Amino acid sequence: MQGVGPGSVLGGRYAVTLRTSEGAHHERWRANDHTLEREVVLVCFPAGASVAPAALDAARRAAGIEDPRLVRVLDVGTDQGVGFIVEEPLTGAVPLSHLLQSGGLAADEVRRLTGEAATALDKATHRGLHHLALSPSSVLRMPDGAVKVRGLATEAALTDADRLSDERASRADAVGLVKIAYAGLTARWPMVAVDDGLIPAGSPVGLEPAPTIVGGVAAPSEIAVGVPNDLDLICRMTLGSGRRGPVSPGDLALQIAPWPAEMATSDGATGMRLRARDDHESLEPTRVMPSVGAGVGAAGIAGAAAAGAVAGDGGSGVGGAGDGGQHDTVFFDRVGDEGADRSVTATQASGDRLPGGIAAAGAAAAGVAGAIGDRVGSFARAAADKAAARAAERRASRDGDLDDFDGEDIGLVDALDEAPTTRLEPPVPVFGRDAPEAPSGTQSRIALAIVGVLVIVALVIGVSNVMKIGQHDGSAAPAVTVTKTRTPTSTAVPSQTTQAPPTTTEAPPAAPVSVVGGKSFDPEDGNEADQNVKLTYDGDLSTEWRSRWYGSSTFNGKKDGVGVLLDLSAPTVVKEVELVLGAKQDVTVYVTDSGSTDSLDGAQEVGSKKGAQGTVVIKAGGELKPASKVLVFVTKAAPAEAANHYRAQISEVTVR
Secondary structure (H helix, E strand, O other): OOOOOOOOEEOOOEEEEEEEEEOOOOEEEEEEEOOOOEEEEEEEEEOOOOOHHHHHHHHHHHOOOOOOOEOOEEEEEEEOOEEEEEEOOOOOOEEHHHHHHHOOOOHHHHHHHHHHHHHHHHHHHOOOOOOOOOOOOOEEEOOOOOEEEOOOOHHHHHOOOOOOOHHHHHHHHHHHHHHHHHHHHHOEEOOOOEOOOOEOOOOOOOOEEOOEEOOEEOOHHHOOOOOOHHHHHHHHHHHOOOOOOOOOHHHHHHHHOOOOOOOOOEOOOOOOEOOOOOOOOOEEEEEEOHHHHHHHHHHHHHHHHHOOOOEOOOOOOOOOOOOOOOOOEEEEEEEOEHHHHHHHHHHOOOOOOOOHHHHHHHHHHHHHHHHHHHHOOHHHHHHHHHHHHHHHHHHHHOOOOOOOOOOOOOOHHHHOOOOOOOOOOOOOOOOOOOOOOOOOHHHHHHHHHHHHHHHHHHHHHHHHHHHOOOOOOOOOOOOOOOOOOOOOOOOOOOOOOOOOOOOOOOOOOOOOEOEEEEEEEOOOOOOOOHHHHHHHOOOOOOOOEEOOOEOOOOHHHOOOOEEEEEEEEEEEOOOEEEEEEEEEEEEEEEEEOOOOOOOOOOOEEEEEEEEEEEEEEEEOOOOOOOEEEEEEEEEEOEEOOOOOOEEOEEOEEEEO
């Protein structure tokens, strides 16, 4: 991009160092912030491009959302014909597109990545912001497993895709997240356009497109193994011909919850356990030969579990009754664990590695006895001794030369044939042996007497209250003072009368009227952030509707003003309107029955304020006719911190 390169300085503080990616409309660079002495990321694009103002505004609005799963926007600006957005650095982060280079991820990890991203975008949806350009490069995984989503609102603005209504944009993000889940499960990208083609389908770099079938793409379960039924069904419904499925990111998060709190420890393809973040011990392989599986059975499984072994195929090859144990299984024993040490020691007791079933049987039997210990009793100990003795006999018969071993194997069943038939030791009781003594006869009678007295007292109170039903308590009713007026005469003395308290003539305070909907009001363009109008009546003072940026407070001299047109629950005689404004503006309030957004014809003026800021109450100057809509019209926009930046902004509207 012209004006950006290694050594360039933007905004007087950001020194560009290295370009990390390049898109159709923007580039992403690493840079150093000389003011705060930190590394940052710059998203650069031509400041003269038609999408530049929308991208800068989207970045400013995205900066107001606090969520650890969203990449933070630190600054925005333009310099030397280059518009730039400053993002936090993500040291060590890996995009999902890179994670999928070696194949799909584990289903639990896909569920976690998708769920965390959906939760973050759901929070942004409540502030009127959407992503609309989701791809595997938009979702990143940090070294500690944390999930980050970048490009909120800005990616859509840079690609000119932010043209959808709030409802359709939420649906588009939900479909984009389902496509992310599909890619995570299959390492393929579904070439499906979002929202009837307004967001075109495109294959991310490095991912093959998903195979297509009649009405959509093939289901994940037809491409990969181990796909959970719920994820498979959501992908079928959302990416199929019916175009059903979740309607928003929050809806998707509810459908796939719950998900693991931490990063998955399996690679999803082979089931091999991955090293945990705090796992500093080395992993040593111990191979169990096929002939041993038939005899290991339940005792072998217990010994392997106690030794800290993790089977690559989920343990299906360890002598289970289902397959006869005829699998070539690899266990990874963690060196340093007590049970694993015993297993390896038993296997290598002769100083040389033993071949075939002798080494495996000795390791399995010793692992059983060493890991469970005295709790199992003499049964397992005898099995271990027998296996070791048989191994020693065979070594002695071959004078220590194992090269001509004839392949005769020994299973754990053979080792247990001559074991004594001793019973297992009983488990430790849950409770102590000393049970509390039963209460004596005297104690029982006292307890029954107390319960009887309480029952009698309750009955007496209940009967007394029932008898009083329908009777008044005898107290005198409050006296009513009647004021009589007598016309005095010359010979009669007027009787004394009790004066009634003066009555008030003030009208009761006006009651609030419900606002049930609304849209922006722009006589020239017809649309000023319609999706954010609901923020003016959501009851949250921290949210607000904002118009686009203008170069002057009079809307560049091309408009009389912009505002919001709110729908009331029923035609109402409006007496006052309370506004909460975040900056100084000139506002005029009207009531009308017209739904037009480009004309004030027929509107009744409630009142106006100049330089209004904070909480402002505008009362009607006279009796108005019932109306079903209220128009808050900003005729002079509020200035921003940046030069030549003005816009209308309304936090809350209350109609009474």
